[in-house]
Amino acid sequence: MDRITGPDDKSPVADELIEGLYAELRAIARREHFRAGSPQTLQPTALINEAYMKLRSRQGWESQSQFLGCAATAIRHILIDAARARLASKRNAPTYSFTQQLDSLAAAVPEDADVVRLGDALKLLSQFDANLAQVVDCRFFAGMDERETAAVLGVSDRTVRRWWVQARAWIHHEMATA
Structure with a gap:
């Protein structure tokens, strides 16, 4: 893609890019929301807002593609952080009787644990080869x-x-040995 510029030939700030790419970011957020399971994840709008908070102060975006790549990384960090927070809250949560949705709580833990393990594997992968992580x-x-x-x-x-x-092969190996 061509280089995108804002006023005075400066690269646009995240505000302008998010406004222009909102529909695409919303589609990404909706897909991630449904893939991870709606009761356990941030709503798509909240996910976009969190990504915006991470990206808003950065200047010098060279292209929409670069911005979307950074937004993808921000979304990954947000989802992994949210999974870690849910796991931490479950460890400190009050105990429930067997009849109080124990099955649904037990089913949520492995998904969050898998997301956290994936995040750890991706962190190692980015140290090994940043292109593969991207x-x-x-x-x-x-x-x-x-x-x-x-x-x-x-x-x-x-x-x-x-x-x-x-x-995929590297992550599969890392997650299998973790």
């Missing part, structure tokens, strides 16, 4: 396809496919 952010957390991910990263579709296979 591919996971774009493909898994932002729901981008190969073409969109390639545009964000500035590489070919074929490279994205290769990195995606490598990243």
Whole structure:
């Protein structure tokens, strides 16, 4: 994509980008909301607002693709932090009798634990190879396809496919040994 600029040939701030890309960000947030299970996650609007809070102070966005890539990473951090918070609150939560929705509480814990383990694996992956971690952010957390991910990263579709296979294998191994 072409370089995007704001007033006085400066790069736009997050406000302008979020306004222009709100529909796309909302689609990403809705997809993540439904994938993780609606009662356990932030609402899509809250997820966008949290991502905005993380991105608003940054200046110098070179393109919409760069912004969407950073938004995908911000969404990942928000979802993982929310899962960690839910796990922490469950450890300190009052005990419930067996008849008080014990099944639903027990079912929520593994999902949050998996999200936290995924976050830990991605943190290690980003130290090992930042490109592989960015591919996971774009493909898994932002729901981008190969073409969109390639545009964000500035590489070919074929490279994205290769990195995606490598990243999935690496994460699977890390999560299996954790």
